Amino acid sequence: MITTWLKKYKKLIIIVLVPYLAILFLLSFPLKNYSVILPGGIHKLVKGIEIDNRNLNNDFYSVYVISYDNPTPFQLFISSLTDRSTIRNNIYTFSLQDSYKMGLIDEELSYQYGLIYSYHEASKIDPTVSIEYELKGYIINLTLANNGKLGDIILKMDDNLITEMTSAAINQYFSSHQSINLVVLRDSKEITYTIKQTQENKFMMTIKPFYEIIRTSPSYHASYQNDFIVGPSGGLLQTLNIYSSLLNIHYQDIIIAGTGTIDVYGIVGEIGGIKEKIYSVNGKVDVFFCPEENYSEALEVYNTIKSPSFDLVKVGHISEALEYLSKKG
Amino acid sequence: MKHLNTYLKRVKLEKEIIRRVIFKTRFIRALEGLLGSSIIFLPIVLVISNSFIYLNLIYFLVWTLCLSLILWYSLFIILYHKALFYPKKKPLKLVKITNITIFSIIMIILFILITIIIGGQL
Numbered sequence: 001m002i003t004t005w006l007k008k009y010k011k012l013i014i015i016v017l018v019p020y021l022a023i024l025f026l027l028s029f030p031l032k033n034y035s036v037i038l039p040g041g042i043h044k045l046v047k048g049i050e051i052d053n054r055n056l057n058n059d060f061y062s063v064y065v066i067s068y069d070n071p072t073p074f075q076l077f078i079s080s081l082t083d084r085s086t087i088r089n090n091i092y093t094f095s096l097q098d099s100y101k102m103g104l105i106d107e108e109l110s111y112q113y114g115l116i117y118s119y120h121e122a123s124k125i126d127p128t129v130s131i132e133y134e135l136k137g138y139i140i141n142l143t144l145a146n147n148g149k150l151g152d153i154i155l156k157m158d159d160n161l162i163t164e165m166t167s168a169a170i171n172q173y174f175s176s177h178q179s180i181n182l183v184v185l186r187d188s189k190e191i192t193y194t195i196k197q198t199q200e201n202k203f204m205m206t207i208k209p210f211y212e213i214i215r216t217s218p219s220y221h222a223s224y225q226n227d228f229i230v231g232p233s234g235g236l237l238q239t240l241n242i243y244s245s246l247l248n249i250h251y252q253d254i255i256i257a258g259t260g261t262i263d264v265y266g267i268v269g270e271i272g273g274i275k276e277k278i279y280s281v282n283g284k285v286d287v288f289f290c291p292e293e294n295y296s297e298a299l300e301v302y303n304t305i306k307s308p309s310f311d312l313v314k315v316g317h318i319s320e321a322l323e324y325l326s327k328k329g
Numbered sequence: 330m331k332h333l334n335t336y337l338k339r340v341k342l343e344k345e346i347i348r349r350v351i352f353k354t355r356f357i358r359a360l361e362g363l364l365g366s367s368i369i370f371l372p373i374v375l376v377i378s379n380s381f382i383y384l385n386l387i388y389f390l391v392w393t394l395c396l397s398l399i400l401w402y403s404l405f406i407i408l409y410h411k412a413l414f415y416p417k418k419k420p421l422k423l424v425k426i427t428n429i430t431i432f433s434i435i436m437i438i439l440f441i442l443i444t445i446i447i448g449g450q451l
Contacts, residue, residue, distance in 0.1 A: 001415040027375035074379045
């Protein structure tokens with residue numbers, strides 16, 4: 001049948017074939033080095049962590065966006081049609097597996113820092129709350145030049161215990177050495193390897209403190225690994241959620257969302273995709289906490305929304321968010 | 330019950346007509362049918378799968394994909410049966426309807442499960 005049709009419609013097939021193949025190309029060829037960020041949604045934090053004998057009854061939500069690497073030309077085109085998306089031309093690209101692993105590490109660290117800060121601060125008010133933890137090492141959360149492996153916990157640098165060095169001393173060590181012998185913890189085993197500076201005189205990797213939480217009172221159960229939402233940007237809200245639960249603070253009838261990384265000192269850090277996050281929360285929440293560094297961009301987007309459903313609040317330290325909520329609640 | 334029995338008998342008869350064709354020919358004709366239907370539905374399915382970056386349209390897209398797959402299969406069956414006896418025509422209406430109905434039911438069940446899983450993740 002096909003041969004008969006091919007003969008019958010030969011000219012038509014030749015004319016149609018080129019645009020047809022072009023359409024298939026537009027729909028299936030991935031454009032490397034590009035990524036698209038689109039508005040996502042909100043995610044109730046009660047799903048992430050459970051603290052014994054405490055009710056996590058506040059309406060805390062973290063915000064997620066959709067980051068899509070290597071889009072097809074068609075996806076790039078439909079993304080460019082709306083001003084609610086961002087198209088990025090990346091210098092460095094990661095495999096899907098590595099991107100997800102980096103997100104998982106950042107999420108793990110974010111919860112670690114949030115737990116440490118919350119328990120530590122709550123223990124000042126409620127003596128029954130306590131936490132015991134230690135700095136185990138520094139985890140590699142990003143690597144670009146095959147220097148080290150994602151998730152390795154650095155214990156020693158040229159026989160110097162990294163836990164005994166300050167952040168400034170570690171930075172100084174990295175910038176003053178061409179190559180460093182590392183002792184790392186990988187899958188609970190200690191291994192040794194050497195990392196070298198690249199042509200750009202950089203090690204092309206980032207590391208972050210990795211803590212081991214030995215004991216907490218009350219104890220907690222984590223289930224945040226059971227979804228596909230990863231990354232460090234929920235840190236601020238996770239910490240607020242844990243802290244208010246530990247002290248049984250209930251903010252009545254307000255839906256609270258926000259974004260920003262957190263460290264063990266409660267400092268809120270910069271995040272990406274703020275524009276998409278603002279669009280994601282509109283109509284769904286009453287208040288949105290935004291890191292200081294992202295505030296000007298967030299305000300610009302906020303002002304373009306006709307009747308925003310939420311207050312945009314600038315936060316440099318978690319105490320500012322707590323202060324705002326205590327006035328509200 | 331009587332109507333169902335008559336229907337099943339007629340479907341069986343139509344299947345017999347198809348089985349009389351040797352396996353190799355049936356296989357080649359099926360490939361021709363698949364090629365023909367793919368030419369039309371591959372870009373449609375690709376447009377839908379490309380649009381999955383818009384998460385707020387996910388339920389609409391999932392069910393559009395389901396409908397497209399059913400239509401894809403329907404066209405495949407129509408072209409396969411057409412190619413099997415081309416240029417002659419054989420009455421294979423009931424076997425077509427039966428196959429498409431069974432495929433549609435499987436797809437709908439599968440996509441209900443997918444929708445439930447997506448709902449749990451979001």
